[in-house]
Amino acid sequence: MAGYEQREALVVGAGPVGLTAALALRSYGVPVTVLEAGPDGRQRPGSRAIFTHSNTLTILDRLSPGLGAELSTHGVYWNTQRTFYEGREVYAKTYPDPPAGTYPHFTSLPQVHIEAYLYARAVAAGVEFAWDQEVADVAADAEGVTVTTAAGTAWRAPYVIGADGSRSVVRRQIGARMEGSRDEGWYIVVDVAELEQPALPNERHFHYAHPAVGGRNVLVVPFAGGYRVDLQLVDGDDPEALASPEGVRAWLDAVLPAGYADRTTWVSTYQFLQLVAHDFADPTRRVLLVGEAAHLFAPFGARGLNSGVPDAEAAALAVVLARQATNPAAARSAVETFALARRSAALFNRDAAGEALAHLRPTPERAAEVRAAAERAPQDEAASTWLEKAPYGPRGVPRAETVYRY
Template sequence: MSSQADPGRTTRHPVLVVGAGPAGLSAALALRAAGMPAVVLERRTAETVRPGSRAAYIHGASLRELERLSPGLGRGIADRGLMWATKRSFWAGHEVYTRTYPRYGKDGLPPFTSLPQVDTEDLMAAACREAGVEFHHGVEVKSAETTPDGVRLTDATGRTWEAEYAIAADGSRSPLREAVGIPLEGPRSRNTFVVVDLKDDPDHPVPLERVFHYKHPAVGGRNVLIVPFAGGWRVDLNLNVDDDPARFTSAEGLNRWISRVMPAAYGERVSWVSTYKFAQQVAADFTDAHGRVLLTGEASHLFAPFGARGMNSSIPDAVRAVQAVHDALSAGGGRAGAAAEIARFAAERREAALYNRGCASTALEHMVAQRPAVRLRRRMAVTLALAGQKAGAWLDSAPYGPKLAAKGAARKSY
């Protein structure tokens, strides 16, 4: 169901979801799975399409959670996506690690899939519509006011929207987060990263493998990550601190370096390019002083992409937010019991975000190797790996951050 806002009507809802990206769509599906109404306010029109593959790597845990919320959705995303089974790492042109994984688990779902975010969102939105989610497109929420009794949102037209709770899934520049006065805290990377999407070229096939190059000799010793996704390739170039990004993002510059790390024809197949200094930021709190706005997804955290922790932590953010709201609305302890449910959500998901930021920070530090101790450890690992010892596994995994170790961390942080 999709509709435009009616400026003459104000209805009080149990919950309003603001934003129709992965976090907002997950929240909507979780609300319907819990038997609750789901109303989503989205700034973009229904016809808006964002460019680029963006969050193109979906963890198996995310697929399984979406399958639980909407049977068939996880499998549908996996079927449309691409699961590459082999990964390789190189140091200055010499292979230091390779491994091939089974393609499917016991439940028939793959360990991950690679699919442009717009396609994932399309499948999630279709599942939402089938479940009876009510969408209001073209609604730009500009401000929010919370009280002990609820939340009032005001959109760009001046219309107000009232609810017991609002789930903020409105992105990194979240108006809801700003309206309730919660800052994002943390640094940005010093290095710039160039992120490029390439359209697949059937006439020049490339093995469907994830390949990471430390110190690629063809691009002046810069790091390069090459990952296939359904319909194309993501190529990330790690620039040096003193590089001018314009040298690598102009049409000529792109053609020059892409044709050195991929078959030459791919230099003419760029479909999207962007540059980033990656933020490593987490909201100071995940709810407001009255516990009526719950922050999820990029409204609550921004991570460097190593390990694909952004979207894959946004989904459990949203699911946990819905659980908290559901429990708060049915809490037997009155207002105090409801507040305790929201506070638990905020503490748990902030803990998960700090964990994920720590993992992504470790990976980022390993990638740029600005500290002598990190450079030394990398050189020692390379020496051992080239001699046939097991250090290559560390070299391959280190750019993605620590894996989830404790069961508690895994439950909160995937």
């Protein structure tokens, strides 16, 4: 078609989920171009996702053999987890080291590093990148999709995967609505770089009602090169003041050993979002939404990137099946199967986040249960384990993530 850059498949957005979708398409032999609004060589801010589940590593290994192991080698793993209530330890467990030759169940490293490894793999797999392409318009018809940038460049392909993040233009353009809620409570997340002489153990700690910060909940998670500290604010707190350089320094000094408050590399605030697009594909079934373009969850619980990666694999597979389909109905069906399966996975995650939130912002009845469990723990093993697990919501991955196979 004259006036268009014609391609076999387009991915909008070179974040971790778009990179995974492109890598997946290449693993199935489909030529793909990624349209990214940012410039070549851009530096993305902050570390964002750190905790990468084993299911994510397994998928990445499937799409690019050795990638899961590569992330694992460069990330950190801890096998001790502790939970405290008002400063008293109510749970502690040290798991055995993973068997030699296997990699652990998760790895923890900054998203910027994850993206760098994904990008290198995508380049090696032959993904084409088009930078400075801010997508502004998406128009789908029975034969394909035309994507036009703010600068007026038009691209066309039979299928488009929209991975353009939380403010997705692709989502808006196809008329998908976000459904769900935003909780009023605020959280502050701070990354600190490791000291030359580490003063923190390589362990994950969750504190209910930390006595040094007025009874607020605190989570400390290691990652390659530092620690993430998540502070849950209480009603009446001013998020801006507590996230200001002086505010952060004051509470960080109270919960971490001396020296870390001088090593802050990133601060941000967030609220619990539980938003899922009403449909993960457009009405023509040629535009597919993945990652934060399709769903938004709170960072707490690590469900963002970890569900975006299976979205990306499933979307790429749907595009492959749709391209191979011998009639339009079969092609639609491949995309519809993706949209239903990944939306149901997102709803599972939304509900899981909801359960975590119910524990973190408890009703008076739940707060009394937590206090009673803390009084019985750690001697009462069931109470102890409940206190440890409940802040993150139900474990596991939605069934749809395990049944999708090529």
